[in-house]
Amino acid sequence: xxxxxxxxxxxxxxxxxxxxxxxxxxxxxxxxxxxxxxxxxxxxxxxxxxxxxxxxxxxxxxxxxxxxxxxxxxxxxxxxxxxxxxxxxxxxxxxxxxxxxxxxxxxxxxxxxxxxxxxxxxxxxxxxxxxxxxxxxxxxxxxxxxxxxxxxxxxxxxxxxxxxxxxxxxxxxxxxxxxxxxxxxxxxxxxxxxxxxxxxxxxxxxxxxxxxxxxxxxxxxxxxxxxxxxxxxxxxxxxxxxxxxxxxxxxxxxxxxxxxxxxxxxxxxxxxxxxxxxxxxxxxxxxxxxxxxxxxxxxxxxxxxxxxxxxxxxxxxxxxxxxxxxxxxxxxxxxxxxxxxxxxxxxxxxxxxxxxxxxxxxxxxxxxxxxxxxxxxxxxxxxxxxxxxxxxxxxxxxxxxxxxxxxxxxxxxxxxxxxxxxxxxxxxxxxxxxxxxxxxxxx
Numbered sequence: 001x002x003x004x005x006x007x008x009x010x011x012x013x014x015x016x017x018x019x020x021x022x023x024x025x026x027x028x029x030x031x032x033x034x035x036x037x038x039x040x041x042x043x044x045x046x047x048x049x050x051x052x053x054x055x056x057x058x059x060x061x062x063x064x065x066x067x068x069x070x071x072x073x074x075x076x077x078x079x080x081x082x083x084x085x086x087x088x089x090x091x092x093x094x095x096x097x098x099x100x101x102x103x104x105x106x107x108x109x110x111x112x113x114x115x116x117x118x119x120x121x122x123x124x125x126x127x128x129x130x131x132x133x134x135x136x137x138x139x140x141x142x143x144x145x146x147x148x149x150x151x152x153x154x155x156x157x158x159x160x161x162x163x164x165x166x167x168x169x170x171x172x173x174x175x176x177x178x179x180x181x182x183x184x185x186x187x188x189x190x191x192x193x194x195x196x197x198x199x200x201x202x203x204x205x206x207x208x209x210x211x212x213x214x215x216x217x218x219x220x221x222x223x224x225x226x227x228x229x230x231x232x233x234x235x236x237x238x239x240x241x242x243x244x245x246x247x248x249x250x251x252x253x254x255x256x257x258x259x260x261x262x263x264x265x266x267x268x269x270x271x272x273x274x275x276x277x278x279x280x281x282x283x284x285x286x287x288x289x290x291x292x293x294x295x296x297x298x299x300x301x302x303x304x305x306x307x308x309x310x311x312x313x314x315x316x317x318x319x320x321x322x323x324x325x326x327x328x329x330x331x332x333x334x335x336x337x338x339x340x341x342x343x344x345x346x347x348x349x350x351x352x353x354x355x356x357x358x359x360x361x362x363x364x365x366x367x368x369x370x371x372x373x374x375x376x377x378x379x380x381x382x383x384x385x386x387x388x389x390x391x392x393x394x395x396x397x398x399x400x401x402x403x404x405x406x407x408x409x410x411x412x413x414x415x416x417x418x419x420x421x422x423x424x425x426x427x428x429x430x431x432x433x434x435x436x437x438x439x440x441x442x443x
Contacts, residue, residue: 031422038156039152043148043417046148046152050417051144051413053077053144053148054410057073057143058124058135061134061140063114063117064170064173064179064182067114067170071170075087077151083154091170091171091185093167095166095167097164098166100164101161105428106162106165107163108165108167108201108381109164109166109167110146110377111202112142112183112372113168114171115136116136116173118132120134137173139172141408142202144413146168147168150164152421160424161432162428165197167186167200183373183375187376187377187379187380197381198431199381199384199427199431200374201423202377203385203386203388204385208387210389210411210412210415211389212357212388213357213386213387214386214387214389215387216365217346219302221369221375222370223302224371225310225332226333228296230291230329231281231292231317231327231328232327233250233291239286244288251292251294254317254321255276262274270301271301271305272305273298278293278295278296279292280292298313299369306334313330313332335373336372336376337376337379338375339371342383342384346384348426349384352419352422352426356422390408
């Protein structure tokens, strides 16, 4: 069942952008057949290069905030396509602007560039060359697909009724580490301004059959928050525990109490999940631990749910720790807001997806508890985010997302590029139809 999601407070600029997609107009539909053929022809010309780029990125993964070589590759390619390019955005971010035939509005495509701290176990000819780092979340696919869309659309400028921003974002994989979000930093630096973006489009690879598309006219992914609790007890000899305050016991009781409280206080209409995934404490088997640290994550589908869980953690920790004389420190960090699609954008784009993939391959998806910091973009501009199936049907035992054995089917690349190109062109066409026309001059 879908949770009740309260949209964040929006700026005047966002309200103006929302108006572009709000009228009950006919869906955008697919682009005309000649343009569709040109997309397919350009895609075929660039297919081998896109695969080569993806494999290079996969072989040379870089962690959040350190995507320097990936950024150089992207910037060089965008410059070669004749785009206006900005580098160093929010650290290593890259933005390319394609100006089309008409001076219309601007749509954005977003890709995240960073990898995860995992040791790859898949035996591939383009396996990661960086020990302990791997593109286990599919960001290499995202980056190559958006870059491929830039390659295709750069050759179709006469069909682009406005402008397209290609946003290559650093530091997306910080939801579980407490690191700052690259999306938040890019938005703060004005990536959706000058020219203002009317809508932002993104996607995520999904461990479902190749080519299936999953969409939702509302919440898609949960918000993610990181927290860390430090319990401060008092050390003592293990033979005289009554002289100390055992931080490990208090930490264990806190974990159990948090799980019970989360289960019993969460509204099924507004679900949230709490996980303590890491715990550390003590210095010797014979000593009472004077310190224990717990680190975890909260996933929620609404801002109300996120605030409720933060209060819950504070109250539970205080209730467990304080009566026994211990102290605690709680650090809570909002890593990513929920990803929520604008329903009117979904209505406009769904016919495009059905035409491209077949209506039997486009599915409504219930809100997922996984997270993505794309929500920072869709808080500022109307957002459309979809999930794309990338599971190779011949590899039924392939690992899930964020696992050392994750291995998406590369045939998803041309599928993603084709979808992104059609969505951009259809979106710009629809936007031009809905733009208010200047009043006629009466002479």
